[in-house]
Amino acid sequence: MTTLRTKVAIIGAGSAGMRAYREVTKTTDDVLLIEDGPYGTTCARVGCMPSKLLIAAAEAAHAGQHTQAMGVTYDAPTIDGAAVMDRVRRERDRFVGFVEDTVEDWPEHQRIRARATFEADNRLALSDGRTVEAEAIIIATGSRPNILPFFENFGDRLIVNDDVFSWDDLPGSVAVFGAGVIGLELGQALHRLGVKVSLFGRDNLVGPLSDPEVLARANALFADEFDFHPHADVQNHRRTQTGVALDLVTKSGMQTLEYDFALIATGRRPNVDTLGLETTSLEMDARGVPLFDVQTGQCGTAPIFIAGDANNIIPLLHEAADEGMCAGYNAAHYPDIRRFVKSAPISVVFSDPQIMMVGETHRALTERHADFVVGEVDWSDQGRARVMGVNKGLLRVYGDRITGSFLGAEMIGPRAEHLAHLLAWSLQSHLTVGEMLDRPFYHPVIEEGLRTALRILNANMQMGAMPPSRCIDCGPGA
Ligand SMILES: Cc1cc2nc3c(=O)[nH]c(=O)nc-3n(C[C@H](O)[C@H](O)[C@H](O)COP(=O)(O)OP(=O)(O)OC[C@H]3O[C@@H](n4cnc5c(N)ncnc54)[C@H](O)[C@@H]3O)c2cc1C
Numbered sequence: 145m146t147t148l149r150t151k152v153a154i155i156g157a158g159s160a161g162m163r164a165y166r167e168v169t170k171t172t173d174d175v176l177l178i179e180d181g182p183y184g185t186t187c188a189r190v191g192c193m194p195s196k197l198l199i200a201a202a203e204a205a206h207a208g209q210h211t212q213a214m215g216v217t218y219d220a221p222t223i224d225g226a227a228v229m230d231r232v233r234r235e236r237d238r239f240v241g242f243v244e245d246t247v248e249d250w251p252e253h254q255r256i257r258a259r260a261t262f263e264a265d266n267r268l269a270l271s272d273g274r275t276v277e278a279e280a281i282i283i284a285t286g287s288r289p290n291i292l293p294f295f296e297n298f299g300d301r302l303i304v305n306d307d308v309f310s311w312d313d314l315p316g317s318v319a320v321f322g323a324g325v326i327g328l329e330l331g332q333a334l335h336r337l338g339v340k341v342s343l344f345g346r347d348n349l350v351g352p353l354s355d356p357e358v359l360a361r362a363n364a365l366f367a368d369e370f371d372f373h374p375h376a377d378v379q380n381h382r383r384t385q386t387g388v389a390l391d392l393v394t395k396s397g398m399q400t401l402e403y404d405f406a407l408i409a410t411g412r413r414p415n416v417d418t419l420g421l422e423t424t425s426l427e428m429d430a431r432g433v434p435l436f437d438v439q440t441g442q443c444g445t446a447p448i449f450i451a452g453d454a455n456n457i458i459p460l461l462h463e464a465a466d467e468g469m470c471a472g473y474n475a476a477h478y479p480d481i482r483r484f485v486k487s488a489p490i491s492v493v494f495s496d497p498q499i500m501m502v503g504e505t506h507r508a509l510t511e512r513h514a515d516f517v518v519g520e521v522d523w524s525d526q527g528r529a530r531v532m533g534v535n536k537g538l539l540r541v542y543g544d545r546i547t548g549s550f551l552g553a554e555m556i557g558p559r560a561e562h563l564a565h566l567l568a569w570s571l572q573s574h575l576t577v578g579e580m581l582d583r584p585f586y587h588p589v590i591e592e593g594l595r596t597a598l599r600i601l602n603a604n605m606q607m608g609a610m611p612p613s614r615c616i617d618c619g620p621g622a
């Protein structure tokens with residue numbers, strides 16, 4: 145049996161593993177990148193990129209449908225499902241191709257195509273029969289959809305996000321389970337592309353939101369647009385001859401509904417359960433994920449590091465890349481370990497209206513009994529948002545009553561992806577709310593709405609004056 149000896153072994157050539165590889169090779173060429181699936185990453189192949197391509201088509205279909213109030217009307221769009229999916233797959237393949245080219249340019253002797261499982265802290269068994277002994281090992285194995293046994297009755301009509309992006313054409317109807325990020329993004333996009341969609345959520349949760357006021361607004365907005373059940377009571381479900389059927393308990397009794405497919409988007413689970421971690425010295429949490437230091441990526445005191453979705457902390461692309469860098473640096477320098485400062489938390493849901501979260505969530509602030517104060521703006525009356533006909537939603541910003549520091553924000557509303565960046569950068573720069581208000585605000589822009597929320601927050605902290613309602617010197621409609 146062949147034993148390969150190396151300084152660093154990386155399990156998984158996804159976004160975290162690739163970033164780790166690049167960091168390791170700054171220090172040593174003695175590295176092995178082990179991947180048992182296709183190259184190309186979850187993000188490019190079945191995640192961030194194809195989902196945004198589908199959403200872009202949905203936005204195009206929707207764009208002309210809501211301009212009547214401006215005196216401009218369009219005919220109903222003609223949606224060519226095959227052409228929609230053709231572009232999604234073609235553009236997706238282009239992005240995947242760039243990633244594949246990058247990996248395949250890396251020296252062949254540093255790359256292994258096999259499944260790795262632990263045999264000890266420093267030893268991996270490969271599915272091709274070889275063994276790897278490494279001074280340090282990085283776990284960057286990603287995550288997969290978490291499918292509860294409850295859903296198995298849907299049989300071969302049960303699908304997940306990966307399946308959507310391999311469609312040649314759009315189906316007639318889809319029941320989406322889970323009003324989290326994936327369910328919202330894909331469910332709303334399919335609805336806007338003319339697919340009959342019902343979305344079944346749980347506990348009135350929408351995306352990552354935790355602020356009850358923003359949650360209530362999000363629930364109302366999505367229910368206004370399509371068949372949205374944020375707390376669905378689905379009793380029975382089954383595969384039928386032509387698709388799936390489910391029994392939904394409604395106020396007026398049980399209703400049987402039929403769809404072509406059931407898309408399960410009820411969360412993802414880290415790929416650590418089949419890694420043989422029981423053969424290592426690592427301590428696990430209740431979900432079987434190794435305990436690790438978020439600033440070093442190190443699992444306990446072992447020469448094992450973990451990065452990306454595998455660690456089950458913040459399953460987002462930029463976090464996977466940052467954590468891959470951190471794990472790569474520390475694995476290459478092991479046992480000299482460096483602590484890396486985490487960037488400000490930021491997340492965006494590409495629904496319409498978009499959702500964004502920055503910093504500490506309302507739930508986290510409440511649970512730690514923080515002395516925090518809220519400011520808010522209702523987008524329905526914000527000048528620039530009204531001008532553009534995108535005046536829907538609510539922004540709530542949180543500040544520390546004692547220090548005046550900005551703590552976090554939750555929002556559903558216009559241009560959330562951009563406001564999220566302004567707020568995350570301010571948070572990372574440790575600005576107080578007063579300092580944020582000292583920055584320039586152009587007129588008329590969406591950011592004036594943010595200023596209103598910050599002014600109210602500053603006033604509620606007793607650190608500034610309450611802005612007058614309809615503040616004309618701020619710019620009409622600010
Ligand atoms: C539909 C969808 C949309 C998304 N949209 C966004 C978005 O808009 N923005 C955003 O920031 N994030 C988004 N994400 C999340 C983002 O895609 C992930 O956070 C990111 O891809 C995680 O990267 P990773 O390296 O941890 O995992 P992956 O890229 O999944 O890499 C893990 C790799 O490990 C390999 N592997 C696993 N086990 C083994 C083993 N035992 N041996 C060898 N190899 C193994 C796998 O084959 C895989 O290639 C989305 C995710 C989904 C599913």
Ligand SMILES: NC(=O)c1ccc[n+]([C@@H]2O[C@H](COP(=O)([O-])OP(=O)(O)OC[C@H]3O[C@@H](n4cnc5c(N)ncnc54)[C@H](O)[C@@H]3O)[C@@H](O)[C@H]2O)c1
Pocket residue numbers: 292321322323324325326327329344345346347349350351352409410411412458459460491492493494
């Ligand atoms: N725009 C983005 O950045 C983006 C897009 C897609 C995915 N992602 C990442 O992928 C992760 C996984 O996404 P996800 O949507 O699968 O998970 P999620 O955790 O965001 O949402 C899962 C939802 O399913 C609900 N749920 C659980 N069991 C249910 C049941 N039996 N019936 C109905 N609903 C049920 C949960 O209450 C929750 O609201 C996200 O947390 C995010 O980090 C990010």
